[in-house]
Amino acid sequence: MDDARQLYEAIVAGDAKTAVRLTRAALDAGVIPLDLVSREMIPAMDEVGRRFQCEEYFVPELLLAARAMKGALDLVRPLLAAGGVEPIGRVVVGTVKGDLHDIGKNLVASMLEGAGFEIIDLGTDVAPARFIQAIQEKNADVACLSALLTVSMPAMRDTVAAIRHAGVRAKVLIGGAPVTQQFADEIGADGYSDNANGAVGLARKFIGS
Amino acid sequence: MTSRERLQATLRHEQPDRIPVDFGGTGTTGVHASIVAGLRDYYGLEPRPVKVHEPYQMLGLIEPDLRDAMGLDVEGVFAPQTMFGFPARQWKPFRLWDRLDLLVPVDFNTTVDANGDLLIYPEGDLSAPPSGRMPNGGHFFDTIVRQDPIDDDHLDPADNLEEFGPISDDDVAYYRDAGRIASASKWGVIAAIPGTYLGDIALVPAPFLKHPKGIRDITEWYMSTRSRRPYIHRMFEKQVEYACANMARIHAAAGDHAFDAVFVCGTDFGTQTSTFCSVSSFRELWLPYYQQINGWIHRNTHWKTFKHSCGAVEKLIPSFIDAGFDILNPVQCSAAGMDARHLKRTYGASIVFWGGGVDTQKTLPFGTPEEVRREVLDRCEVFSRDGGFVFNTIHNLQAGTPIPNAVAMLDAVREFNQGATGG
Numbered sequence: 001m002d003d004a005r006q007l008y009e010a011i012v013a014g015d016a017k018t019a020v021r022l023t024r025a026a027l028d029a030g031v032i033p034l035d036l037v038s039r040e041m042i043p044a045m046d047e048v049g050r051r052f053q054c055e056e057y058f059v060p061e062l063l064l065a066a067r068a069m070k071g072a073l074d075l076v077r078p079l080l081a082a083g084g085v086e087p088i089g090r091v092v093v094g095t096v097k098g099d100l101h102d103i104g105k106n107l108v109a110s111m112l113e114g115a116g117f118e119i120i121d122l123g124t125d126v127a128p129a130r131f132i133q134a135i136q137e138k139n140a141d142v143a144c145l146s147a148l149l150t151v152s153m154p155a156m157r158d159t160v161a162a163i164r165h166a167g168v169r170a171k172v173l174i175g176g177a178p179v180t181q182q183f184a185d186e187i188g189a190d191g192y193s194d195n196a197n198g199a200v201g202l203a204r205k206f207i208g209s
Numbered sequence: 210m211t212s213r214e215r216l217q218a219t220l221r222h223e224q225p226d227r228i229p230v231d232f233g234g235t236g237t238t239g240v241h242a243s244i245v246a247g248l249r250d251y252y253g254l255e256p257r258p259v260k261v262h263e264p265y266q267m268l269g270l271i272e273p274d275l276r277d278a279m280g281l282d283v284e285g286v287f288a289p290q291t292m293f294g295f296p297a298r299q300w301k302p303f304r305l306w307d308r309l310d311l312l313v314p315v316d317f318n319t320t321v322d323a324n325g326d327l328l329i330y331p332e333g334d335l336s337a338p339p340s341g342r343m344p345n346g347g348h349f350f351d352t353i354v355r356q357d358p359i360d361d362d363h364l365d366p367a368d369n370l371e372e373f374g375p376i377s378d379d380d381v382a383y384y385r386d387a388g389r390i391a392s393a394s395k396w397g398v399i400a401a402i403p404g405t406y407l408g409d410i411a412l413v414p415a416p417f418l419k420h421p422k423g424i425r426d427i428t429e430w431y432m433s434t435r436s437r438r439p440y441i442h443r444m445f446e447k448q449v450e451y452a453c454a455n456m457a458r459i460h461a462a463a464g465d466h467a468f469d470a471v472f473v474c475g476t477d478f479g480t481q482t483s484t485f486c487s488v489s490s491f492r493e494l495w496l497p498y499y500q501q502i503n504g505w506i507h508r509n510t511h512w513k514t515f516k517h518s519c520g521a522v523e524k525l526i527p528s529f530i531d532a533g534f535d536i537l538n539p540v541q542c543s544a545a546g547m548d549a550r551h552l553k554r555t556y557g558a559s560i561v562f563w564g565g566g567v568d569t570q571k572t573l574p575f576g577t578p579e580e581v582r583r584e585v586l587d588r589c590e591v592f593s594r595d596g597g598f599v600f601n602t603i604h605n606l607q608a609g610t611p612i613p614n615a616v617a618m619l620d621a622v623r624e625f626n627q628g629a630t631g632g
Contacts, residue, residue: 060435100351125344150570151609177481178570194482
């Protein structure tokens with residue numbers, strides 16, 4: 001098995017050390033960076049998402065795979081940028097005002113990054129104005145809003161309203177433990193997913209990928 | 210029946226005269242201090258600041274006058290120290306965001322950062338790095354993760370065991386005194402005992418320690434349950450050894466009949482839609498240690514064992530039962546696979562449902578009082594047959610819950626109970 005194929009296996013297995021070593025070896029051997037991403041990394045994260053969907057994988061495995069993918073991507077990203085390769089889309093992610101929880105948000109960000117999106121991660125406790133500013137500055141295609149606390153749901157509603165009021169073109173995706181499709185419909189979000197893999201599917205749909 | 214007899218019958222899966230009700234007995238069946246204040250006001254009780262007995266979630270103490278007004282049956286014996294490592298026995302005034310006057314433990318020491326967030330300190334020590342943060346205008350603290358870089362070649366399980374070990378003589382005396390009071394109580398009693406939780410993600414970052422070592426980052430911990438299992442096995446083995454020795458001392462000091470149930474573990478195994486691990490992982494990594502803890506309790510005491518896990522844990526309930534748990538909380542019926550009727554029919558003879566009374570993500574905070582009433586009556590109907598049901602919401606009564614909804618919930622339980630007894 002060549003290094004690139006082994007990279008796929010290492011990411012699926014969540015083995016960050018091996019993923020980084022193999023990425024370095026593949027780049028040293030002259031493998032085209034974009035090929036590594038499109039033929040190995042993205043399919044690997046798709047496979048991780050598939051295993052999560054059918055409950056072969058759970059949150060720990062997802063986190064391990066995301067870390068392995070990130071380690072590999074950190075080596076490739078500067079080469080892609082230098083080569084003028086554009087991400088498939090730009091996504092602003094953040095946990096809404098008043099909520100400090102970030103595991104779900106980070107998982108969504110990692111899975112989107114693994115699918116080829118550029119992530120602008122605003123962190124937690126993010127005010128509506130910061131979402132709008134980042135969407136405008138980065139010309140983002142999608143904004144992902146997260147909340148764990150039930151008491152944060154009004155802040156999510158306010159954030160979606162503010163984004164709408166600002167008139168930016170980004171689609172708004174929401175998620176988090178107390179959030180439902182019904183709530184997404186009520187507050188005028190463009191999409192809702194109860195898991196990171198579903199968020200990737202929606203983001204791809206929004207950009208027509 | 211007295212409240213105590215009612216709870217005991219329920220825990221034996223016998224039909225009590227009415228459904229026992231718990232609010233405030235544990236850290237996962239509690240009530241936010243602002244709601245305690247609102248309920249005291251609603252019931253016309255003597256105006257006084259609410260005591261925050263658990264600062265992490267800002268849970269308010271439900272004192273006997275409010276317990277009577279709410280129609281409760283359970284009182285709690287809390288851990289000797291709060292989540293931030295100081296006791297909650299002496300009090301000082303504190304005003305939360307200029308709108309709520311409270312009493313907090315004397316070591317509840319805070320500062321305000323540049324963002325206006327409230328920072329709190331382990332053991333109240335302002336010279337240590339803060340271990341909790343409440344966002345400006347917020348309602349609860351969240352842990353500030355303090356994680357040194359992890360060197361896998363030098364990871365030592367002892368670093369993750371700093372908070373475990375032989376219980377102090379002072380803490381044994383605390384349980385002795387608590388046991389003396391609890392033995393004479395008319396209410397059912399549930400006690401928190403130290404060190405029996407296995408990887409509770411709220412406690413892994415150790416907000417009570419000044420300088421925690423080992424694996425303390427939440428993401429690292431979750432990954433470690435897959436990638437560093439030998440390390441976690443060694444931790445759990447030692448934890449169980451300490452826990453059983455400590456329980457023996459607590460049991461001897463408090464007396465066997467002081468407590469009706471003990472809060473063993475609050476580790477969450479469920480998300481909204483699934484579990485945090487497979488059934489086989491649970492049985493390999495957790496079940497043997499739970500069996501040792503619960504086995505000790507059942508061999509040596511009359512205590513019933515209480516397991517809290519949020520989320521969609523239906524697939525794990527048979528393993529919880531195998532692990533020796535008698536009670537499941539909070540029974541998150543809103544999560545995938547957790548339909549109330551299915552749970553009662555399938556597992557009701559083997560495990561007590563302590564919770565599940567009403568949804569706190571939707572119905573209670575955002576529904577109408579009538580929607581609350583209907584859901585409560587339905588859950589009481591489903592869960593109460595043949596005992597085995599302690600009424601509580603699905604996790605704590607949160608800040609922002611409309612008081613009319615909280616009152617509608619309590620009134621609905623009364624309505625059901627009166628109907629059930631023909632009263």
